[in-house]
Amino acid sequence: MGLSREDVIKVAQLARLELSEAEIAALTSQLGDVLTYIEQLSKLDTEGVEPMAHAVEMVNVLAEDVIEESFDREQILSNAPSRDDTCYRVPPVLGE
Amino acid sequence: MTLIEQSATELLGLLKRREVSSRELTGAYLDQIDAHDQQIHAFLRTDRDRALQQADLIDRRRAQGESLGSLGGLPVAVKDVLCTRGAVTSCASKMLENYVPPYDATPIARLKEADAVILGKTNMDEFAMGGSCENSAFGPTRNPWDTERIPGGSSGGAAASLAASMTPLSIGTDTGGSIRQPASHCGVVGLKPTYGRVSRYGLIAFASSLDAVGPLARTAEDVALLLGVIAGHDARDSTSIVQPVGDYRAATRRPLEGLRLGVVSEHFGEGLDPEVAQTVRDAIDLFKDLGATVREIAMPHSQYAISAYYIIAPSEASSNLARYDGAHYGMRAPEAEWRDGGAEENPLVQMYRSTRAEGFGAEVKRRIMLGTYALSAGYYDAYYLKALKVRRLIAQDYHDAFEQVDLIVGPVTPSPAFKLGDKSEDPLSMYLVDLYTVGANLAGIPAISLPCGFSSDRLPIGIQLQGAALSEELLLQAAGAYQGQTTWHSQRPELA
Amino acid sequence: MSGTAYTTVIGLEVHVQLDTRSKLFCRCSSQFGAPPNTQTCPVCSGQPGALPVMNLRAYELAMRAAIGLNCEIPQFTKWDRKNYFYPDLPKGFQTSQFDLPMSQDGYLDISDPEGAFEERRIGIIRAHLEEDAGKSLHDEEAGKADSRIDLNRCGTPLLEIVSQPDMRSAAEARVYLTELKLLLTYLEVSDCNMQEGSLRVDANVNLHIDREEDLIATPIVEVKNMNSFRAVQRALEYEVERQYELWQQTGRKLGDVGVTKETRGWDDEAQLTRAQRGKEESSDYRYFPEPDLLPVTATGEMVQSVRAGLGELPAALRTRLAREYQLSPYDADVLVNQGRSLVDYFVAVADRCGDGKSASNWLQQDVLRHLKETGTTIEAFAVPGEQLADLISAVHSGALTTSRGREVLTHLISNGGTVAQAMQQLGIEEVDQSELEELCRELLIANPKIVADIQSGKTKAAGALVGQAKGKNPNVNPHDVQRICLKLAAEM
Numbered sequence A: 001m002g003l004s005r006e007d008v009i010k011v012a013q014l015a016r017l018e019l020s021e022a023e024i025a026a027l028t029s030q031l032g033d034v035l036t037y038i039e040q041l042s043k044l045d046t047e048g049v050e051p052m053a054h055a056v057e058m059v060n061v062l063a064e065d066v067i068e069e070s071f072d073r074e075q076i077l078s079n080a081p082s083r084d085d086t087c088y089r090v091p092p093v094l095g096e
Numbered sequence B: 001m002t003l004i005e006q007s008a009t010e011l012l013g014l015l016k017r018r019e020v021s022s023r024e025l026t027g028a029y030l031d032q033i034d035a036h037d038q039q040i041h042a043f044l045r046t047d048r049d050r051a052l053q054q055a056d057l058i059d060r061r062r063a064q065g066e067s068l069g070s071l072g073g074l075p076v077a078v079k080d081v082l083c084t085r086g087a088v089t090s091c092a093s094k095m096l097e098n099y100v101p102p103y104d105a106t107p108i109a110r111l112k113e114a115d116a117v118i119l120g121k122t123n124m125d126e127f128a129m130g131g132s133c134e135n136s137a138f139g140p141t142r143n144p145w146d147t148e149r150i151p152g153g154s155s156g157g158a159a160a161s162l163a164a165s166m167t168p169l170s171i172g173t174d175t176g177g178s179i180r181q182p183a184s185h186c187g188v189v190g191l192k193p194t195y196g197r198v199s200r201y202g203l204i205a206f207a208s209s210l211d212a213v214g215p216l217a218r219t220a221e222d223v224a225l226l227l228g229v230i231a232g233h234d235a236r237d238s239t240s241i242v243q244p245v246g247d248y249r250a251a252t253r254r255p256l257e258g259l260r261l262g263v264v265s266e267h268f269g270e271g272l273d274p275e276v277a278q279t280v281r282d283a284i285d286l287f288k289d290l291g292a293t294v295r296e297i298a299m300p301h302s303q304y305a306i307s308a309y310y311i312i313a314p315s316e317a318s319s320n321l322a323r324y325d326g327a328h329y330g331m332r333a334p335e336a337e338w339r340d341g342g343a344e345e346n347p348l349v350q351m352y353r354s355t356r357a358e359g360f361g362a363e364v365k366r367r368i369m370l371g372t373y374a375l376s377a378g379y380y381d382a383y384y385l386k387a388l389k390v391r392r393l394i395a396q397d398y399h400d401a402f403e404q405v406d407l408i409v410g411p412v413t414p415s416p417a418f419k420l421g422d423k424s425e426d427p428l429s430m431y432l433v434d435l436y437t438v439g440a441n442l443a444g445i446p447a448i449s450l451p452c453g454f455s456s457d458r459l460p461i462g463i464q465l466q467g468a469a470l471s472e473e474l475l476l477q478a479a480g481a482y483q484g485q486t487t488w489h490s491q492r493p494e495l496a
Numbered sequence C: 001m002s003g004t005a006y007t008t009v010i011g012l013e014v015h016v017q018l019d020t021r022s023k024l025f026c027r028c029s030s031q032f033g034a035p036p037n038t039q040t041c042p043v044c045s046g047q048p049g050a051l052p053v054m055n056l057r058a059y060e061l062a063m064r065a066a067i068g069l070n071c072e073i074p075q076f077t078k079w080d081r082k083n084y085f086y087p088d089l090p091k092g093f094q095t096s097q098f099d100l101p102m103s104q105d106g107y108l109d110i111s112d113p114e115g116a117f118e119e120r121r122i123g124i125i126r127a128h129l130e131e132d133a134g135k136s137l138h139d140e141e142a143g144k145a146d147s148r149i150d151l152n153r154c155g156t157p158l159l160e161i162v163s164q165p166d167m168r169s170a171a172e173a174r175v176y177l178t179e180l181k182l183l184l185t186y187l188e189v190s191d192c193n194m195q196e197g198s199l200r201v202d203a204n205v206n207l208h209i210d211r212e213e214d215l216i217a218t219p220i221v222e223v224k225n226m227n228s229f230r231a232v233q234r235a236l237e238y239e240v241e242r243q244y245e246l247w248q249q250t251g252r253k254l255g256d257v258g259v260t261k262e263t264r265g266w267d268d269e270a271q272l273t274r275a276q277r278g279k280e281e282s283s284d285y286r287y288f289p290e291p292d293l294l295p296v297t298a299t300g301e302m303v304q305s306v307r308a309g310l311g312e313l314p315a316a317l318r319t320r321l322a323r324e325y326q327l328s329p330y331d332a333d334v335l336v337n338q339g340r341s342l343v344d345y346f347v348a349v350a351d352r353c354g355d356g357k358s359a360s361n362w363l364q365q366d367v368l369r370h371l372k373e374t375g376t377t378i379e380a381f382a383v384p385g386e387q388l389a390d391l392i393s394a395v396h397s398g399a400l401t402t403s404r405g406r407e408v409l410t411h412l413i414s415n416g417g418t419v420a421q422a423m424q425q426l427g428i429e430e431v432d433q434s435e436l437e438e439l440c441r442e443l444l445i446a447n448p449k450i451v452a453d454i455q456s457g458k459t460k461a462a463g464a465l466v467g468q469a470k471g472k473n474p475n476v477n478p479h480d481v482q483r484i485c486l487k488l489a490a491e492m
């Protein structure tokens, strides 16, 4: 199936990855090769086959609604790249 | 044999009989790391003081006659993909270079409960993506048998640290072969347990439906010892298996009787190095001598495993790695790069893009791109959904095979360890190396890699045994029986 | 508005917070109002390596609501990841449900007690269980300063209820929301408190314009930021007018090149909707099955037992109250809309005094007004149902006039006690019959003109004596005074 330069740019936008021109070129060819190899799947008839999303097919794993103590705020915020006393800080969210 | 070259089981005996203290042992391994890890780079971080403190505490408790956990003072190295409370856990990524988890992963908590001494965190491919350990943001690990060569990946540091006698036990993770491949390349034993047998809580996810935490060591019995500590149900992981844990150590000493082995002829076809093929065949013959019967089995969909895997794993990864965006933890690109300017008028979006561009290495970006593409509108059915269906067919192949045989036997990798840089420019050729290992992850079954010989270049070669879900005891029994008859696992590389 | 006839087409997407103690995937408290980031843990703050475990109670409440909405419960349901980047979403995805929701194909009947529209059945496409995001706290000067992120709400269980585009006016949309909220509170699955964000509404609206056999649809607009039912109605009314005018000006319609769904935000101060900056490629959420959560299967018995435990729901309750207590549909509606506790109170009063109509009147005219004035609820109302019932009986028997009854009620509200005690403390006594006759006789003797009027057939004249009688004894019953005066005058 291959992959175009425009596909790469569009996917990078979805994935929030800034790519250099060199990266775009490399990814276009490398991912193109991988996708061409993966093309082999289309030869396989999978009509009526149930998709398998989990390696262990269990169901109904649910927990009781019991409160456990939350973590100390400092523990959670201590890794934040930017913060104040109580909150994470991020660049302004536009479009609200 | 020096102290540090002994097996974990032997060392445990010495500790119990107080012939050696945990402090002495821990110190000896730390010294070995100090002496040789400049060259090997198996570890990303060690904390001598903390490790020795822990060892002292255990020694004191032993002296007071307290009963200790089942690792009673044994050092363990941990792959840097498992969260350790209060100590950096980086996943070998610039993105998490300074990330200090506020909690312990369940396997780490169990190691601590078992009174292990955590030596340090081992190197790996960034976010466990790779088969060579070259994708670490902090420099590659080198193979102790030949430092021009890769140790395998992604648990390259885990395997190399064992081969270089820097630890008696190592924890790794395996998403598509990441325990078994480096174990094979470094001449040690590595077990990928049944999916869900060891909790994934606190394992920094690569591909959630494939990831497995498992033990590496130099002998089957040591692997069994470590598995017994980390395995078992965990209510914090919804996919954790409830069934009770077996007596793995006892299994390694059980004599082998009437074992039915299956061989997949495609696994000995094109692309397999002749030396590897011969070595593995010799190992199979030894199993015959141990009373095993061998028959050929069909795995008609095994040729599709790489394709399915390289859709499913990157798809899950693209979602799992979305959280690394500079907002809540980890790296954030310098403000000057996104506050005013960049391609995006929205500084938040530009911050995401710059952060992810700088924080991730090339292979991680490649897989995020591949997975994002496979899940995106218009391609989902052709790629992701198709891959999930093929996954079912592959799992069904295994199911059918295990109706006829107890274990499937074959190579772990197509060739012995290759040279650093050999495949860096060709991702597809790197992916194809996973041919024999990804099936077990797709099907969720356990598999073990055992040293079974050396190439003419004196590079270790491994053999893989795969079993049905929850057949860890049988795998370890076979591995123990094999190692009872061979000495491959006791050979050591010469370190410079 | 002149011109072509059109039909308004409205569908609503409602998110309600389920009334659990802990969050959907971790056991942090989901209580509203805690200081920022004090109810988080590795799971809900999206720390690397943390994993979700589904809250059983959240699933049960979601199923309860879905069955109350007459939805089908498929045997198999699973969760999916909805991938998008936003700082209140620390994992970079929301765990939600995509192609196999836990419920689908239900309906909610709505009717307008004032008769503005016929009873209508609004289809429910699906109701599914998902997690909430955190909160972005923006500084006033939007777009300048950093946003601050609070993850306390992150991971709170939400039920998303998506209606069919079955509503034909803003008023219908409001009634649908009112009825939905009532149902969910009867089911005790959510407190539906809009101020605290436990109920949020997004509306999709467009117009179908009839034109020369042709049906033209205007572009669909999603309206957000409405924080009351009144605001929903206003926003939709505004949007209908705006879309019609825009169509007249531009002729742009659904299906034209470049027409995509637009998102507009309601500005309650300016009373208009404004275009919101669209998140680029926001429709490509790359849903896929959540690998960290396992599917859930619902057995027939499970569904049956939830159904059996739902209790009496508003629609059935209205019918029963009207039938059993001879209430008008309007009165039954008013009572039921106040919630289950008030209905329970009503039933207690009506059963004891044996008069549903009076019980309903007293509740609506006196009790509800008092609750409204004091901002309290029926649960906190000081007068037990049996006392109100006794009060109503006393009015019936003539022991109390209606206005003295009100005095008694006021006294009971502030002092408690029984009706008899209140009457005693207020000095209300039953007037002895002979005493009353004596009083009437004195009044008649003192007012010969009135006696003459009565005797000449002007019976109304007796009314003038009532005020005088009350002045002499406040406990007299005006009807009795009138009756006795007429009788005595006739005998004189």
Ligand SMILES: [Mg+2]
Binding pocket: C096, C130, C160
């Ligand atoms: Mg939603």
Ligand SMILES: [Zn+2]
Binding pocket: C023, C026, C027, C028, C039, C040, C041, C042, C043, C044, C045, C155
């Ligand atoms: Zn939490």
